Amino acid sequence: MRISIIGLGLIGGSMAIDLKKRGFARTIIGVDTNKLHLNTALNMGIIDRACTLDEAIDNTDLIIFAIPAKETIRLLPKVLNKVDQQIITDACSVKGTICERVKHHHKRKNYVASHPMAGTENSGPWAAQSGLFDGKAILYCDVEDSSEQALSTIQKMYEYLNMRPLYMNAYNHDVHVAYVSHISHISSFALALTVLDKEKNEKNIFNLASGGFDSTVRLAKSSADMWSDIFENNSVNVISVLDTFIDKLNDFKTAINDSNLNKMNELIQKANHIKKIL
């Protein structure tokens, strides 16, 4: 199968590596407006050839969008306008705004909305790696709007990436990921900002950072372009979860302020319940 990947960052690059290596793709065509990313992917052997979006559409069986939601929303209808039998999917972390945008497109059935829940705090083709998706969840949204053939092709593709399939509608998807992914990133960014604000001496941060701190601020290294795009496209859910998160922090603040050890214990013991789930 000839596959075109639009966007050769961590996600697009990692998909390219394993889809080729594991035999699902015969040829990987790369498309990226970022020439550095495109040339790097070519030089690293992640893609077989680089071309424009229009050339890619004409010479491919499957097109994967691995670019921010905003760009996907802009380009997806244009690409749908031009396809015949080609199947399209995307890897965006938000699904509501994208599915909404193409809901009534006459070629909607060629498109499968998917979200492979994998990543690291690094970005760009340099960060691409084999095995990134192994064992992780692949979320399919609004599959009733896709043709059976398109869906089965995309399912087969993610089977090659060893992903666990889950199905939900785009609205529920965006609610869930706000809680189990987007808020973790905001929390981590805010934590890094807090420490950088208060610890003027960077050497102290480095010297004192323990394993706990490392793991909670790791996500603060994540790409600004990618995450501002996600927050923008899932703003209602993200703000709702942020409100709850701030409420919980204020519960801790009140308990600590009141020297209320019982309340602190109660809050932490409730939080400990996460042990039984993860």
Added chain:
Amino acid sequence: MRISIIGLGLIGGSMAIDLKKRGFARTIIGVDTNKLHLNTALNMGIIDRACTLDEAIDNTDLIIFAIPAKETIRLLPKVLNKVDQQIITDACSVKGTICERVKHHHKRKNYVASHPMAGTENSGPWAAQSGLFDGKAILYCDVEDSSEQALSTIQKMYEYLNMRPLYMNAYNHDVHVAYVSHISHISSFALALTVLDKEKNEKNIFNLASGGFDSTVRLAKSSADMWSDIFENNSVNVISVLDTFIDKLNDFKTAINDSNLNKMNELIQKANHIKKIL
């Protein structure tokens, strides 16, 4: 050297294992009011024998407090009253309240205030492990109040645990750890509470949890007794850092609410600066 360890949880147990294994301790005496912990440590071979605090004081060269700050504050003056040449240290994550409590004790010089910055989210003697402290920071506080002999003995002990020494006063210690350790835990507890509140379907949390979520909520599995004790004993600093953290979260909320992509980008890019430090 005969070493008594008061408290055989993760920290006390892990110290016992490596101090014996690496030849710093000839005998490890365990003291714990939690009989389950004490017997487990004995049965696991982590300690050589179990006895009461008074027996331990009389038959030992070095006493390590590895119990919560509140209990350390209560017991440390009593133990200092009874020691002759014995050296005492503690492993508490807060130092101000403890050093304040014994500042004018006539045996203060026998005590070295220390904080080995290591741990995991697990607790109890079952969680004790060899190598826990290797390469991590050991913070010494107010060393001018300890005798040279006491300090050099404790320094030698932490050398056996392969720790990197850092020196500061107890006040600065408590400020710094609020930023690089205590806030990470509150953030993680609050994150777990948020998700547990909103995701009534636990299976969703399990299925959707990605690597990012796992790493940010890992600390939410930490012991309630230990952490409420730490928050209580470092309340002023913890509340100050909590205020800053909530401010940063509100900055994100405002930017997202206003669809202000520039502001979101700016906040995340500032947070990304943590990359250069860690």
